[in-house]
Amino acid sequence: MPHAPATMRADILESAGRLFAARGFRGTSLQDIASDAGCSKASLLYHFTSKDAILTELLAPAGRELAELEERLAALDGEEAARAAVAGLVDLSLRFRRQVKILIQDVDALINRPELPDVNAVTERLVDALTGRSPTPEARVWGWMAMVGIFLTSAGEHALPDQALRAELTRGALRTLGRRTD
Amino acid sequence: MPHAPATMRADILESAGRLFAARGFRGTSLQDIASDAGCSKASLLYHFTSKDAILTELLAPAGRELAELEERLAALDGEEAARAAVAGLVDLSLRFRRQVKILIQDVDALINRPELPDVNAVTERLVDALTGRSPTPEARVWGWMAMVGIFLTSAGEHALPDQALRAELTRGALRTLGRRTD
DNA sequence: ACCCTAGCTGACCGATCGGCCAGTTCTGAC
DNA sequence: GTCAGAACTGGCCGATCGGTCAGCTAGGGT
Numbered sequence: 001m002p003h004a005p006a007t008m009r010a011d012i013l014e015s016a017g018r019l020f021a022a023r024g025f026r027g028t029s030l031q032d033i034a035s036d037a038g039c040s041k042a043s044l045l046y047h048f049t050s051k052d053a054i055l056t057e058l059l060a061p062a063g064r065e066l067a068e069l070e071e072r073l074a075a076l077d078g079e080e081a082a083r084a085a086v087a088g089l090v091d092l093s094l095r096f097r098r099q100v101k102i103l104i105q106d107v108d109a110l111i112n113r114p115e116l117p118d119v120n121a122v123t124e125r126l127v128d129a130l131t132g133r134s135p136t137p138e139a140r141v142w143g144w145m146a147m148v149g150i151f152l153t154s155a156g157e158h159a160l161p162d163q164a165l166r167a168e169l170t171r172g173a174l175r176t177l178g179r180r181t182d
Numbered sequence: 183m184p185h186a187p188a189t190m191r192a193d194i195l196e197s198a199g200r201l202f203a204a205r206g207f208r209g210t211s212l213q214d215i216a217s218d219a220g221c222s223k224a225s226l227l228y229h230f231t232s233k234d235a236i237l238t239e240l241l242a243p244a245g246r247e248l249a250e251l252e253e254r255l256a257a258l259d260g261e262e263a264a265r266a267a268v269a270g271l272v273d274l275s276l277r278f279r280r281q282v283k284i285l286i287q288d289v290d291a292l293i294n295r296p297e298l299p300d301v302n303a304v305t306e307r308l309v310d311a312l313t314g315r316s317p318t319p320e321a322r323v324w325g326w327m328a329m330v331g332i333f334l335t336s337a338g339e340h341a342l343p344d345q346a347l348r349a350e351l352t353r354g355a356l357r358t359l360g361r362r363t364d
Numbered sequence: 365a366c367c368c369t370a371g372c373t374g375a376c377c378g379a380t381c382g383g384c385c386a387g388t389t390c391t392g393a394c
Numbered sequence: 395g396t397c398a399g400a401a402c403t404g405g406c407c408g409a410t411c412g413g414t415c416a417g418c419t420a421g422g423g424t
Binding site for chain 2: 024025060070077078083087110113117142153169173178
């Protein structure tokens with residue numbers, strides 16, 4: 001039964017998006033997508049020029065909006081710009097959650113290894129330590145932000161000697177948690 | 183010239199670590215490592231049981247220390263625990279920078295795509311907006327933390343409705359930047 | 365009734381990659 | 395000098411993956 005109007009294309013995008021978010025781009029084969037969407041691998045490449053093109057179509061809207069946000073910010077200044085940047089990033093990240101997950105999925109696959117402690121368990125206990133006994137759900141979000149912020153910011157290139165970077169990471173994290181930084 | 187004592191093994195680890203950090207685990211082949219280390223692919227598998235075993239050996243020390251940190255935190259409580267958790271994570275992340283880069287490298291490879299705006303440029307401009315004109319290097323670190331925190335925390339699972347999560351992400355980010363949260 | 369075409373497919377291809385093995389070379393111990 | 399064994403290698407294998415292609419089929423336009 002070939003002629004299902006244009007639903008196949010949409011089904012493929014939906015399957016690919018879900019699988020990419022769950023197993024990562026490289027961790028998902030064309031066959032995986034085809035099986036999930038209920039068609040043949042060749043059919044994928046009839047509707048899309050390549051595996052990469054599927055990912056492109058999934059990420060393009062987020063990219064467009066990010067560029068728009070950037071433009072909007074260029075017109076603002078000072079406190080106004082800072083608040084707009086935060087609000088814009090929050091909005092974007094939440095509305096394109098699946099896309100964010102696609103981008104960071106490979107990290108999950110890499111981090112869940114026997115020689116590393118279970119990342120979920122560690123996360124839970126670190127957040128516990130950060131937020132104290134019986135934390136509110138809100139406090140747990142801040143705990144997450146502080147941990148992720150420390151972890152990933154450490155890997156970036158910063159114009160700061162190691163000792164100073166160490167101090168600033170600590171200060172930023174404590175502030176995220178709403179604690180005194182002295 | 184076979185018998186270089188045990189330097190080959192160390193050379194392989196060094197090469198693998200550098201390449202994994204630069205191109206990611208999956209993006210680095212055994213041949214890449216062999217060429218860089220100046221030996222044959224078969225030699226890698228003489229010194230290590232598998233490609234995965236190389237990564238394991240590179241990550242194991244970080245995993246051990248993370249487990250130790252967790253243990254140490256279990257004995258503490260309240261403000262003391264929070265500060266020890268932050269200090270411990272900062273220390274770990276900075277001392278194992280290369281390992282952190284290995285874990286997140288695949289994200290870099292995935293995020294630098296034509297349909298997405300150039301991530302470095304966007305990062306720069308967002309940090310500009312967050313920190314205002316002529317920011318200090320310290321302020322840029324906080325800007326980084328806030329952005330990364332928003333971005334990655336949004337992808338996690340939180341026991342919070344979307345609207346509340348949105349508010350808390352905003353609040354946390356503004357606090358990281360040392361701004362009023364009202 | 366006929367045919368054109370969009371939708372779809374099975375079979376196949378070339379490339380790459382992780383891993384294996386038989387065999388060679390060098391070294392240190394005796 | 396001899397020899398055991400560690401260090402190392404070229405060549406090969408099976409699996410997987412992205413992608414191609416010739417061809418089948420169902421339906422709508424005429």
